[in-house]
Amino acid sequence: MNEHLIVRVVTKMLVPFVLLFAIYVQMHGDFGPGGGFQAGVIFATGFIVYGLVFGIERLIKALPLRILLFGISGGLLLYAGVGIASLFAGGTYLDYGVLDSHDPVHGQHLGILLVELGVGITVASVMTAIFITFAERWHR
Amino acid sequence: MTEALVFFMAHANTWAATALLCVGLWVIMVRGNLFKKVIGLNIFQTGVFLFYISMGYVRGGTAPIVVDDPDAVYSNPLPHVLILTAIVVSVATTSLALALIVRIRESYGTTEEDDVIAADEP
Amino acid sequence: MNLLAHLPALQIVVPLVGAPICALLFNPRLAQPFAVLVSLVTFAISIALLNQVLAEGEVVYRMGGWEPPWGIVYVVDPLNALLLCLVSGMAAIVMPAVRLGIGSETTERSRRLFLTLALLALTGMLGIVITGDAFNLYVFLEISSLSSYALIATGTDRRAAAAAFNYLVQGTVGATFILIGIGLLYMMTGTLNMADLGERVVDLRHTAPIQAALAFILVGAAVKAALFPAHAWMPNAYTYAPSMVSAFFGATATKVGAYIMIRFIFTVFGAEWVFGDMMVGWVLVPLGIAAAFAGSLVAIWQTDLKRMLAYSSVAQVGYISAAIGLGNKDGLIAAIVHVFNHGLMKGALFMVMACVILRMGRADISSFRGLGRRMPVTMGCFVVAGLSMIGVPLTVGFVSKWYLILGAVEAGMWPVAVLVVMSSLLAVVYIWRVVEVAYFAPPPDTARVREAPALLLVPTLLLTVLCVAFGVATDTTVGVASYAVSFLMGEP
Amino acid sequence: MEQIIDILLLLLVVAMAIAMARLTNLIAIAILGGVYSLVLASIYVLLDAVDVAFTEAAVGAGITLTLMLAAISLSARRERLRRRPVRNAIAVAACSVVAAGMIYASLEMPHFGDPDAPIHTHVAPRYIEASPEEIGVPNMVTSILASYRGYDTLGETTVIFTAGIAVLALLWRWRRDGR
Numbered sequence: 048m049n050e051h052l053i054v055r056v057v058t059k060m061l062v063p064f065v066l067l068f069a070i071y072v073q074m075h076g077d078f079g080p081g082g083g084f085q086a087g088v089i090f091a092t093g094f095i096v097y098g099l100v101f102g103i104e105r106l107i108k109a110l111p112l113r114i115l116l117f118g119i120s121g122g123l124l125l126y127a128g129v130g131i132a133s134l135f136a137g138g139t140y141l142d143y144g145v146l147d148s149h150d151p152v153h154g155q156h157l158g159i160l161l162v163e164l165g166v167g168i169t170v171a172s173v174m175t176a177i178f179i180t181f182a183e184r185w186h187r
Numbered sequence: 188m189t190e191a192l193v194f195f196m197a198h199a200n201t202w203a204a205t206a207l208l209c210v211g212l213w214v215i216m217v218r219g220n221l222f223k224k225v226i227g228l229n230i231f232q233t234g235v236f237l238f239y240i241s242m243g244y245v246r247g248g249t250a251p252i253v254v255d256d257p258d259a260v261y262s263n264p265l266p267h268v269l270i271l272t273a274i275v276v277s278v279a280t281t282s283l284a285l286a287l288i289v290r291i292r293e294s295y296g297t298t299e300e301d302d303v304i305a306a307d308e309p
Numbered sequence: 310m311n312l313l314a315h316l317p318a319l320q321i322v323v324p325l326v327g328a329p330i331c332a333l334l335f336n337p338r339l340a341q342p343f344a345v346l347v348s349l350v351t352f353a354i355s356i357a358l359l360n361q362v363l364a365e366g367e368v369v370y371r372m373g374g375w376e377p378p379w380g381i382v383y384v385v386d387p388l389n390a391l392l393l394c395l396v397s398g399m400a401a402i403v404m405p406a407v408r409l410g411i412g413s414e415t416t417e418r419s420r421r422l423f424l425t426l427a428l429l430a431l432t433g434m435l436g437i438v439i440t441g442d443a444f445n446l447y448v449f450l451e452i453s454s455l456s457s458y459a460l461i462a463t464g465t466d467r468r469a470a471a472a473a474f475n476y477l478v479q480g481t482v483g484a485t486f487i488l489i490g491i492g493l494l495y496m497m498t499g500t501l502n503m504a505d506l507g508e509r510v511v512d513l514r515h516t517a518p519i520q521a522a523l524a525f526i527l528v529g530a531a532v533k534a535a536l537f538p539a540h541a542w543m544p545n546a547y548t549y550a551p552s553m554v555s556a557f558f559g560a561t562a563t564k565v566g567a568y569i570m571i572r573f574i575f576t577v578f579g580a581e582w583v584f585g586d587m588m589v590g591w592v593l594v595p596l597g598i599a600a601a602f603a604g605s606l607v608a609i610w611q612t613d614l615k616r617m618l619a620y621s622s623v624a625q626v627g628y629i630s631a632a633i634g635l636g637n638k639d640g641l642i643a644a645i646v647h648v649f650n651h652g653l654m655k656g657a658l659f660m661v662m663a664c665v666i667l668r669m670g671r672a673d674i675s676s677f678r679g680l681g682r683r684m685p686v687t688m689g690c691f692v693v694a695g696l697s698m699i700g701v702p703l704t705v706g707f708v709s710k711w712y713l714i715l716g717a718v719e720a721g722m723w724p725v726a727v728l729v730v731m732s733s734l735l736a737v738v739y740i741w742r743v744v745e746v747a748y749f750a751p752p753p754d755t756a757r758v759r760e761a762p763a764l765l766l767v768p769t770l771l772l773t774v775l776c777v778a779f780g781v782a783t784d785t786t787v788g789v790a791s792y793a794v795s796f797l798m799g800e801p
Numbered sequence: 802m803e804q805i806i807d808i809l810l811l812l813l814v815v816a817m818a819i820a821m822a823r824l825t826n827l828i829a830i831a832i833l834g835g836v837y838s839l840v841l842a843s844i845y846v847l848l849d850a851v852d853v854a855f856t857e858a859a860v861g862a863g864i865t866l867t868l869m870l871a872a873i874s875l876s877a878r879r880e881r882l883r884r885r886p887v888r889n890a891i892a893v894a895a896c897s898v899v900a901a902g903m904i905y906a907s908l909e910m911p912h913f914g915d916p917d918a919p920i921h922t923h924v925a926p927r928y929i930e931a932s933p934e935e936i937g938v939p940n941m942v943t944s945i946l947a948s949y950r951g952y953d954t955l956g957e958t959t960v961i962f963t964a965g966i967a968v969l970a971l972l973w974r975w976r977r978d979g980r
Binding site for chain 4: 196197198199200201202203204205206207208209210211212213214216217218219220222223225226227229230233236237240241242243244245246247248249250251252253260261262263264265266267268269270271272274275276278279280281282283285286287288289290292297298299301
């Protein structure tokens with residue numbers, strides 16, 4: 048689709064908004080429908096559209112596997128790390144209440160924010176990585 | 188008449204879920220194309236999703252997001268949580284299955300189960 | 310932070326955190342020692358947990374600090390503690406040898422992803438075994454299943470991918486059946502916690518959804534345990550998987566399926582109802598005996614010995630299922646002990662296959678000719694573990710069959726006892742075939758074959774020694790098993 | 802009214818599933834699968850499961866569809882149809898058993914939408930009543946997902962992680978990406 052000017056221009060304009068919407072879904076998951084998983088999927092969709100229009104080579108250049116692997120592992124480590132942090136803070140595993148020594152409700156907020164972020168990062172990276180792997184096979 | 192209708196309404200969702208389960212299982216068992224089997228798995232799993240979500244519904248309820256009205260009745264959020272997890276599992280299974288299909292296609296040159304079996308016969 | 314108080318969480322968290330770290334170790338030389346370290350730590354935690362359970366009884370751990378049934382709890386009783394030791398112990402034994410046993414195709418770089426998947430499979434299986442929450446069991450079941458499909462597909466033969474795909478389809482259907490069963494249970498009781506389910510199910514046993522739930526869960530668990538006739542995925546999967554994967558899964562994967570069956574029957578549904586009114590024993594025992602005969606008979610005709618071992622696993626799962634189906638104390642002891650013992654012997658036998666494949670390139674019966682003299686230690690291990698498979702006294706195989714026969718007699722099922730002995734004789738045939746070729750056939754006069762390297766030989770020897778050690782010192786495994794039975798049958 | 806829409810959508814979903822089972826053009830099936838997910842998502846909205854609906858729409862009509870099309874473009878686009886009478890008989894028997902089990906179970910199930918069903922009176926009320934104070938998050942699904950049953954969600958993230966690593970291990974060609 049590299050040769051269609053309109054598609055290219057529209058995609059260029061649209062992709063930032065897709066990513067912005069993903070961040071909105073990520074952050075707004077506490078109040079309305081949405082959360083880490085949905086945000087991750089939308090975030091990945093932004094990259095996938097970019098890859099479809101501008102070619103997989105450019106997407107790989109922007110997101111080499113090494114960086115994606117950091118995302119894939121990093122999100123899970125962030126999630127599991129919050130649990131380990133709560134162990135050190137004196138609670139059981141994944142007990143966010145102890146993360147804030149004064150106000151357990153605030154600790155819960157912090158914990159949920161962090162783990163949802165972890166889910167989002169892992170899902171976005173995994174979905175992008177899987178798409179790149181398939182598309183790269185097709186490309187050759 | 189109304190009694191039969193009430194009975195039907197009370198079970199329609201479960202029966203629809205059962206129908207999806209059966210269609211999915213049938214595709215998995217009968218169709219020989221590997222893609223078709225993945226589609227069948229997806230239909231099969233959505234049957235289970237529908238079953239869980241239906242049991243969480245409360246008549247006259249609202250989505251489980253806190254509203255100002257103190258008398259609000261909420262649908263049960265727990266099945267929703269379980270099915271969110273199950274949907275994620277089904278995406279993961281689907282993508283792994285597709286990766287395996289690509290591998291099979293590259294080494295056998297086909298995505299039909301019969302051809303794969305025939306190719307390995309001595 | 311008191312580490313001892315958090316052992317149940319650490320049991321899972323250590324390999325779970327190890328997996329992403331392993332994927333990030335860009336220097337492939339670091340990944341292997343790291344994975345070994347993680348699996349050793351995991352094994353040490355299981356041993357500590359077993360000790361803790363034997364000293365203090367049931368250990369309960371609340372995830373996130375939420376009390377059950379609102380939050381997820383880990384419940385460690387002697388049964389899970391024993392299985393945790395089996396699974397993590399097998400991982401610790403197999404992991405150091407991975408460098409040699411996964412085929413030549415895997416490159417240095419992809420090996421770290423292989424090790425990551427192995428750690429994930431370990432995490433999944435441990436998670437299934439340790440959890441006290443029905444839905445959490447499903448989640449970890451999928452972790453272990455997905456990683457095992459991928460591990461099997463990394464085999465060098467192209468049939469590995471096809472076998473993995475078949476396993477994926479059947480395994481997912483099985484897991485989804487379990488999910489339907491859990492949904493029916495949840496619908497009727499409103500809870501997902503196994504202990505709470507067990508209490509609330511008692512008054513609901515006459516209802517149709519609970520009975521359907523029992524059926525769905527047993528069918529799903531039977532697929533996962535490769536119980537005849539739902540074993541179709543297993544022979545190909547174990548034949549074409551890399552040797553180390555066959556060794557690890559051959560020793561653990563089907564056992565986890567059997568565990569799911571035991572856990573749901575005894576903790577959730579209640580044994581007296583399952584075996585009394587529902588007469589599940591009349592399904593499990595005949596199926597188990599049929600599996601023992603069918604598996605052993607088919608094993609006799611195999612030329613690929615990895616496939617032969619896979620069919621022998623079908624037979625052994627049959628014994629486990631028959632033992633569960635007896636529904637009495639000795640039967641359950643036999644089932645638990647056999648889950649553990651069969652893990653040891655199948656692990657040892659698949660490790661022997663790994664040694665032979667490394668030296669000969671394949672595990673055909675013809676490649677065993679004359680190996681008795683050329684690879685004496687390896688073949689010695691094969692003979693000892695094979696004797697154990699038959700059930701010769703002083704090996705672990707004898708212990709479990711002894712209790713199985715005791716249980717059958719106690720249940721008044723004389724024919725079952727006789728059939729068990731008869732099917733064991735079939736094992737003599739398929740083990741003897743290999744021994745005959747290895748010791749009495751002249752070796753082909755091709756290039757000299759050396760003994761397997763120490764990295765493979767030591768784990769093989771270790772497993773073989775354990776096969777004898779636990780066969781002589783029976784009170785350790787049987788002791789833990791009967792303690793576990795007293796928990797499951799509710800007479801602590 | 803809601804009930805009637807619900808029934809109509811259920812009929813539509815089942816009809817689409819049957820159509821997907823019968824079609825042989827794989828691309829058509831994949832795209833129909835996307836629409837199927839959207840209809841399913843609207844049923845979930847009707848059943849108050851907004852989070853699930855959002856996910857089903859994003860996943861089924863987005864990611865799964867894209868991956869399906871990507872994988873189909875790597876292989877044959879049409880399914881070869883072959884008559885398999887024996888397999889068909891076995892499958893019909895198996896499906897009948899499953900259907901009989903579910904219908905038998907459904908006869909004694911709590912009625913659809915019944916507020917006195919066990920799942921609405923045990924465990925769940927605590928989430929609905931106490932989560933705004935204990936967690937301080939208005940969306941109860943998020944509270945349960947991330948906190949009460951946060952450990953399940955850790956497992957869920959691990960499942961996705963496993964899938965990513967598995968696909969990379971199976972398909973990625975190592976020589977092209979830097980050392």
